[in-house]
Amino acid sequence: xxxxxxxxxxxxxxxxxxxxxxxxxxxxxxxxxxxxxxxxxxxxxxxxxxxxxxxxxxxxxxxxxxxxxxxxxxxxxxxxxxxxxxxxxxxxxxxxxxxxxxxxxxxxxxxxxxxxxxxxxxxxxxxxxxxxxxxxxxxxxxxxxxxxxxxxxxxxxxxxxxxxxxxxxxxxxxxxxxxxxxxxxxxxxxxxxxxxxxxxxxxxxxxxxxxxxxxxxxxxxxxxxxxxxxxxxxxxxxxxxxxxxxxxxxxxxxxxxxxxxxxxxxxxxxxxxxxxxxxxxxxxxxxxxxxxxxxxxxxxxxxxxxxxxxxxxxxxxxxxxxxxxxxxxxxxxxxxxxxxxxxxxx
Amino acid sequence: xxxxxxxxxxxxxxxxxxxxxxxxxxxxxxxxxxxxxxxxxxxxxxxxxxxxxxxxxxxxxxxxxxxxxxxxxxxxxxxxxxxxxxxxxxxxxxxxxxxxxxxxxxxxxxxxxxxxxxxxxxxxxxxxxxxxxxxxxxxxxxxxxxxxxxxxxxxxxxxxxxxxxxxxxxxxxxxxxxxxxxxxxxxxxxxxxxxxxxxxxxxxxxxxxxxxxxxxxxxxxxxxxxxxxxxxxxxxxxxxxxxxxxxxxxxxxxxxxxxxxxxxxxxxxxxxxxxxxxxxxxxxxxxxxxxxxxxxxxxxxxxxxxxxxxxxxxxxxxxxxxxxxxxxxxxxxxxxxxxxxxxxxx
Numbered sequence: 001x002x003x004x005x006x007x008x009x010x011x012x013x014x015x016x017x018x019x020x021x022x023x024x025x026x027x028x029x030x031x032x033x034x035x036x037x038x039x040x041x042x043x044x045x046x047x048x049x050x051x052x053x054x055x056x057x058x059x060x061x062x063x064x065x066x067x068x069x070x071x072x073x074x075x076x077x078x079x080x081x082x083x084x085x086x087x088x089x090x091x092x093x094x095x096x097x098x099x100x101x102x103x104x105x106x107x108x109x110x111x112x113x114x115x116x117x118x119x120x121x122x123x124x125x126x127x128x129x130x131x132x133x134x135x136x137x138x139x140x141x142x143x144x145x146x147x148x149x150x151x152x153x154x155x156x157x158x159x160x161x162x163x164x165x166x167x168x169x170x171x172x173x174x175x176x177x178x179x180x181x182x183x184x185x186x187x188x189x190x191x192x193x194x195x196x197x198x199x200x201x202x203x204x205x206x207x208x209x210x211x212x213x214x215x216x217x218x219x220x221x222x223x224x225x226x227x228x229x230x231x232x233x234x235x236x237x238x239x240x241x242x243x244x245x246x247x248x249x250x251x252x253x254x255x256x257x258x259x260x261x262x263x264x265x266x267x268x269x270x271x272x273x274x275x276x277x278x279x280x281x282x283x284x285x286x287x288x289x290x291x292x293x294x295x296x297x298x299x300x301x302x303x304x305x306x307x308x309x310x311x312x313x314x315x316x317x318x319x320x321x322x323x324x325x326x327x328x329x330x331x332x333x334x335x336x337x338x339x340x341x342x343x344x345x346x
Numbered sequence: 347x348x349x350x351x352x353x354x355x356x357x358x359x360x361x362x363x364x365x366x367x368x369x370x371x372x373x374x375x376x377x378x379x380x381x382x383x384x385x386x387x388x389x390x391x392x393x394x395x396x397x398x399x400x401x402x403x404x405x406x407x408x409x410x411x412x413x414x415x416x417x418x419x420x421x422x423x424x425x426x427x428x429x430x431x432x433x434x435x436x437x438x439x440x441x442x443x444x445x446x447x448x449x450x451x452x453x454x455x456x457x458x459x460x461x462x463x464x465x466x467x468x469x470x471x472x473x474x475x476x477x478x479x480x481x482x483x484x485x486x487x488x489x490x491x492x493x494x495x496x497x498x499x500x501x502x503x504x505x506x507x508x509x510x511x512x513x514x515x516x517x518x519x520x521x522x523x524x525x526x527x528x529x530x531x532x533x534x535x536x537x538x539x540x541x542x543x544x545x546x547x548x549x550x551x552x553x554x555x556x557x558x559x560x561x562x563x564x565x566x567x568x569x570x571x572x573x574x575x576x577x578x579x580x581x582x583x584x585x586x587x588x589x590x591x592x593x594x595x596x597x598x599x600x601x602x603x604x605x606x607x608x609x610x611x612x613x614x615x616x617x618x619x620x621x622x623x624x625x626x627x628x629x630x631x632x633x634x635x636x637x638x639x640x641x642x643x644x645x646x647x648x649x650x651x652x653x654x655x656x657x658x659x660x661x662x663x664x665x666x667x668x669x670x671x672x673x674x675x676x677x678x679x680x681x682x683x684x685x686x687x688x689x690x691x692x
Binding site: 332 | 359633635647648649650651652653656658660662663664665666668669671672675676678679682683686688691
């Protein structure tokens with residue numbers, strides 16, 4: 001299942017509320033992030049994919065994926081990741097009580113699909129033993145943008161799976177450096193594999209009403225509009241992963257497959273390549289002299305002179321200029337636009 | 347007389363070949379630089395102003411000034427400042443052999459008009475004695491963007507006029523600092539006052555064919571199209587000011603009247619005010635967080651985050667992003683656009 005939500009405000013003005021990150025071809029590959037996610041899962045599950053998305057984007061998701069309404073779960077409103085994933089789990093559980101469910105966000109990027117598939121296959125084998133399994137990304141550096149997974153002992157009988165000691169929040173830079181130096185920590189990319197029934201039973205231990213509510217919606221889809229609004233808003237990490245890890249019920253399969261969540265323009269620039277200057281859009285309309293960073297060119301001529309690590313994003317109705325260092329602050333721009341009544345631009 | 351020429355390529359994309367600097371209201375004052383120049387001269391000469399400009403801009407100059415064709419001298423092609431100023435001098439000389447001519451570029455800015463008028467009045471008194479007089483700007487710092495005038499002894503009988511020892515080229519930073527520290531140097535703003543006949547006679551010493559050619563055009567305006575193309579291309583500094591200074595025939599009246607040639611966006615930002623961030627255009631369309639420098643906003647929303655001394659100039663068909671430090675290099679952008687066949691944007 002693919003949760004397709006989140007606006008990606010740090011990628012404004014490319015991503016907007018009406019055109020969120022997952023619906024965009026951010027890397028110029030010819031496929032949107034949602035399409036790339038489905039493409040990547042096809043070798044593993046064929047067309048057995050459910051996309052959970054909001055009503056506003058359901059039509060675009062259907063058009064981009066070619067999926068019929070039987071493979072789209074349309075949320076009446078956003079209720080965080082546990083409701084989205086748990087709903088899909090409840091639907092699958094009714095079809096097959098032994099079904100495995102795996103969750104992969106619609107707006108991440110992975111460059112080594114083969115390594116990803118191998119990692120998921122091992123995770124599925126581990127999940128078949130009744131554990132909840134997460135994919136832990138081998139850190140390429142001491143990032144402060146991600147939560148971390150602390151690995152424990154190797155699981156016997158598997159190539160690389162280990163128990164999970166704990167999930168930890170996004171660290172400060174010093175802590176992140178000690179995490180990475182220890183070799184015991186992986187990035188938490190929010191990828192989970194488990195039996196649908198195991199996931200829901202674990203949820204029922206801590207949040208019985210939420211688990212029951214999701215199972216009731218799956219049993220009676222007509223109840224969705226009313227039942228949905230009563231569901232607890234909580235992230236899957238807090239609802240299931242952390243409590244289950246504390247009881248030794250979570251494993252991690254470490255992976256290195258070029259994952260990135262494209263959280264901001266610095267992340268996007270890194271994904272695009274090694275060259276100091278990365279260009280998106282109509283490169284023929286760009287004149288860049290002694291410039292590094294990321295420039296997205298639209299219909300107009302863009303000229304950039306003598307700037308290091310600059311970010312210029314030109315679109316038809318809005319222009320962003322910042323630096324790779326300040327890329328996280330783009331969300332503040334979106335907040336400022338909303339505060340000044342320019343919602344039509346966000 | 348007002349020479350109205352020069353594209354101002356370092357102010358691209360505001361200034362273009364078809365809309366040069368002097369035709370623009372660069373400071374948001376409501377008057378173009380050409381109009382401000384004529385406004386400033388009115389207390390001195392009323393409507394006795396001649397504008398010398400190129401054929402391409404003659405109509406716009408006429409519209410902006412309200413001047414009839416009797417006050418516009420239209421150059422068939424650019425032949426540098428000596429031909430432009432000398433032509434006006436030759437026209438005036440025919441009307442009145444004792445006439446004084448003063449030359450002030452159409453694309454400079456002056457903030458203290460009263461001080462300017464007082465300075466020009468003293469220059470006119472000195473010029474009446476038969477000297478060529480230049481206005482020397484009191485340096486506000488060791489600029490490397492201007493040539494300098496080295497002053498000599500005070501001229502007796504005048505409030506502040508001094509002889510000119512020499513005109514010197516744009517210096518390097520170290521030399522500029524010694525110039526300014528000495529107190530003997532003024533910026534050369536290209537402002538001259540002289541009897542028309544003195545100017546042409548001085549020209550005739552070094553460049554007799556050019557002086558004769560200009561006088562012949564004034565005597566027979568119908569000969570202009572053919573005669574013009576044979577004139578020597580040379581700047582007034584080299585043709586007249588430097589040789590005359592070497593023979594002790596040039597005086598300088600020092601002045602401090604908020605002069606700037608608005609040579610580039612750093613210069614423009616300084617003219618606009620002291621605030622760290624200067625905004626031109628539709629300020630209501632700008633969201634700037636922790637940003638200093640100069641931003642020109644057009645029709646679209648512009649957002650700038652966390653950048654010091656940035657320059658962002660947004661227009662309908664072209665966008666420039668650079669820094670105040672690199673402002674001189676904007677001319678390289680224009681050259682690059684021409685080289686890549688994008689002349690329509692320059």
